[in-house]
Amino acid sequence: MLQQEMWVRERMxxxxxxxxxxxxxxxxxxxxxxxxxxxxxxxxxxxxxxxxNPHTIDTVENIAHYAGRDQETVQRExxxxxxxxxxxxxxLGQMVVYALVDNPQLRKQLADFVTASNDPQFRIRLIYxxxxxxxx
Amino acid sequence: xxxxxxxxxxxxxxxxxxxxxxxxxxxxxxEGAPGCGKTTxxxxxxxxxxxxxxxxxxxxxxxFPQQYYRDAASFGWDFRALEKQGLLKVVMSSxxxxxxxLERFNGKIARLIHEMQAQRILVESLSHFxxxxxxxxxxxxxxxxxxxxLKREGLVxxxxxxxxxxxxxxxxxxxxxxxxxFLVDSYTLLRYVEIESAIRRAIIVLxxxxxxxxxxxxxxxxxxxxxxxxxxxxxxxxxxSGNPRQMAESFVKAFIxx
Numbered sequence: 001m002l003q004q005e006m007w008v009r010e011r012m013x014x015x016x017x018x019x020x021x022x023x024x025x026x027x028x029x030x031x032x033x034x035x036x037x038x039x040x041x042x043x044x045x046x047x048x049x050x051x052x053n054p055h056t057i058d059t060v061e062n063i064a065h066y067a068g069r070d071q072e073t074v075q076r077e078x079x080x081x082x083x084x085x086x087x088x089x090x091x092l093g094q095m096v097v098y099a100l101v102d103n104p105q106l107r108k109q110l111a112d113f114v115t116a117s118n119d120p121q122f123r124i125r126l127i128y129x130x131x132x133x134x135x136x
Numbered sequence: 137x138x139x140x141x142x143x144x145x146x147x148x149x150x151x152x153x154x155x156x157x158x159x160x161x162x163x164x165x166x167e168g169a170p171g172c173g174k175t176t177x178x179x180x181x182x183x184x185x186x187x188x189x190x191x192x193x194x195x196x197x198x199x200f201p202q203q204y205y206r207d208a209a210s211f212g213w214d215f216r217a218l219e220k221q222g223l224l225k226v227v228m229s230s231x232x233x234x235x236x237x238l239e240r241f242n243g244k245i246a247r248l249i250h251e252m253q254a255q256r257i258l259v260e261s262l263s264h265f266x267x268x269x270x271x272x273x274x275x276x277x278x279x280x281x282x283x284x285x286l287k288r289e290g291l292v293x294x295x296x297x298x299x300x301x302x303x304x305x306x307x308x309x310x311x312x313x314x315x316x317x318f319l320v321d322s323y324t325l326l327r328y329v330e331i332e333s334a335i336r337r338a339i340i341v342l343x344x345x346x347x348x349x350x351x352x353x354x355x356x357x358x359x360x361x362x363x364x365x366x367x368x369x370x371x372x373x374x375x376x377s378g379n380p381r382q383m384a385e386s387f388v389k390a391f392i393x394x
Contacts, residue, residue: 055227062230092236
């Protein structure tokens with residue numbers, strides 16, 4: 001029992017160390033953005049796509065085509081981003097279309113995230129975060 | 137029509153061909169082979185408007201906005217700066233979404249047009265509408281509706297369309313496709329012309345509804361500052377080719393046989 005507890009404590013401390021190394025000094029606003037919107041590599045792609053093409057209005061099919069990802073995955077991720085308030089999902093006739101919400105504050109957070117993700121150090125942290133399943 | 141009511145393209149030589157520029161609230165088609173200068177012409181039209189304080193929109197069905205920024209930068213046109221100043225927006229969408237959005241009341245594109253008080257739009261390219269219907273009559277109806285929506289928003293629209301012939305003497309594969317000429321207010325053709333083993337670029341305004349226009353075929357060049365329409369070929373006929381008959385045949389192949 002004692003050995004098991006020690007093993008758990010050791011693992012926790014390792015995790016804490018890893019956490020400190022990778023995430024510890026991350027900008028709190030970026031970390032909040034990550035926790036709220038980013039939990040997969042596809043979402044990273046989609047966030048970059050909408051940042052670079054902020055006036056895109058299109059269907060899942062076309063967005064998947066632009067992003068070079070499979071439609072089923074993109075559908076799921078777009079829906080999640082819409083539920084979390086980053087995208088606007090609209091019924092247009094018989095089509096469902098997605099667009100970035102027209103919220104300057106949110107767009108700035110997205111821009112900060114994309115700028116940060118151009119930094120190799122941040123990308124390593126981002127990958128660590130995503131590999132961990134988007135949870136700390 | 138007074139000169140002041142014209143919307144100038146800002147392209148040296150082209151405005152003179154258009155008797156001062158496009159007319160307000162019109163749909164203007166520019167057709168040509170890939171790489172012959174349609175996008176440059178369109179970007180220059182948007183850039184000139186922005187420089188004159190007339191905001192413009194680029195509605196693209198094929199190129200990513202970054203490609204426009206990059207291509208424009210090669211001519212010294214800072215599209216990113218124009219975006220920051222609210223003089224330009226690049227909307228990436230698809231024909232079916234853009235049409236449906238414009239048809240509904242207060243759609244996203246219409247809101248954007250109102251917010252930025254856009255006066256010009258470049259649409260690239262109408263060729264993508266062709267995937268919406270294989271039935272020419274239905275396609276014409278869709279395009280007619282699209283053009284009217286742009287006019288309703290008070291825009292002067294420059295619409296590009298690819299032709300799949302590089303030179304005039306090739307058979308056109310899309311000859312039986314929708315003829316857009318009669319749907320639009322003006323119709324300009326860009327062509328490669330082969331003259332004595334050299335490829336040159338030629339432009340002709342085939343139609344301009346409600347206005348006189350230059351009907352001559354002119355040369356044009358794309359240089360470091362964009363497109364410049366030059367003199368007619370006729371003026372250079374005797375100087376450069378020394379063979380007027382060959383020149384005439386090239387023109388017939390490029391424009392008339394189609």
